[in-house]
Amino acid sequence: MTTGLAAAREAWRDWLRSERRLSAHTLTAYEHDVAEFVAFLTKYLGAPPTLAQLGKLKPAEFRAWLADRAHQGLARTSTARAFSSVRSFFRFLDKRDLAHNASIAAIQTPKLPRSIPKALSERDMEELLEQPAAPGRDGWIERRDTAILLLLYGAGLRIGEALGLAKATIDSLLDHGANGGQDTLDITGKGNKTRLVPLLPATLEALAAYRDACPFMKALGPRDAFFLGARGAPLDPAIVQKRVRELRRGLGLADSVTPHALRHSFATHLLAAGGDLRTIQELLGHASLSTTQRYTDVDAARLSAVYRAAHPRGEGPRLARLSSTATRRGRGSFQAGQRFRPFLPLCPHPHPRGKIYPSRRRQARLQAAFGRKSVGADRASWRGHPAPTRSRTPITGNGRDFSPRKHGRDSRANAHNETPFDRFSTELSTEAMRLLPTSAIRRQY
Secondary structure, three states: OOHHHHHHHHHHHHHHHHOOOOOHHHHHHHHHHHHHHHHHHHHHHOOOOOHHHHHOOOHHHHHHHHHHHHHOOOOHHHHHHHHHHHHHHHHHHHHOOOOOOOHHHHOOOOOOOOOOOOOOOHHHHHHHHOOOOOOOOOHHHHHHHHHHHHHHHHOOOOHHHHHOOEHHHHHHHHHHHHOOOOOEEEEEOHHHOEEEEEOOHHHHHHHHHHHHHOOOHHHOOOOOEOOEOOOOOEOOHHHHHHHHHHHHHHHOOOOOOOHHHHHHHHHHHHHHOOOOHHHHHHHHOOOOHHHHOHHHHHOHHHHHHHHHHHOOOOHHHHHHHHHHHHHHOOOOOOOOOOOOOOOOOOOOEEOOOOOEEOOHHHHHHHHHHHOOOOOOOOOOOOOOOOOOOOOOOOOEEOOEEOOOOOOOOOOOOOHHHOOHHHHHHHHHHHHHHHHOOHHHHHHHO
């Protein structure tokens, strides 16, 4: 790497630290990405690049670097972050008049796949927290691990936020909490954003148990890290990750169970219990609501049930309307979740030409009950109404023509031939048509 390029990278690093105020982890990631880009150009060009060569790079060189990362099997999310780092470096060079390159603007950021947070079920989460202590481990280390897991799952903290807690913060929390006072933590997360996080009583008890059992606690200063390793040094995140790996192997859980998966489980279980997205966004410290909306895909079953129950055309409101209509018309009532069956006399079915006829089962019941097929000259009686035939010949009853070919839906020529049973069946079948979907009528009748 040439002297001019090394000086430019150092100035860019200071600008990120002082003006943009990036965190230490983000700054390290940006520096690593630009270093890998410079190493690729050294191999691609055959010599370390200069500022002048950076200004003359064409889109083909940037695409070759992206293709090399894809050939290495790196994830798209990692490549997108690396490209963002390189683009930030070129923008800095352009502002300082060190190098001008418009080709990088023609390169699109790799499209990221839509990922769904992988959360644990409530049962798996309970088993993970209630896992018995491993033989040969110190008791205070077990209490430390329990307190950290409860902070990740019970408060939704990131692992860096939990391990960055100072002793003075926890002492103030526990001392005031013992007197029934403070039970919230002030957490500074990504982008130096501060949020208030409430703590459960079980989490406070676990923190107090670890503080009383830790042998190095009395030697700590107010600003020292609260969670310590086996030798009294600040706890490394790799130790927590290793402990979670041991727990998931013991329970036979998937490889996606990591310390950050406990934070996903915190948000998913809150959403499943009825928490709103805005509250969960504040608890997680997300800057954008779109980031929190990812958890709605995890709980799609609950959202679908709420949609069906709340939408005006959903199952819940429709069943409520049918229940009130049936009760108001004296048809009886039904319980939620059951299919509504209106009261119909022996299931009359609609004729294709508009005339309502009793079914053959109806005719058989009439014959068994009254012992005859017709009732003579009594016009007001409905008991002798004839059953429809499969042929196109006119159907007669009581000496009058009931042919469906003559009397269609709109015909009223022989309305005086209609019996009370005809009018009653037509009214009820029309009511059923209005209340039930067509598919339900076809299934039932």
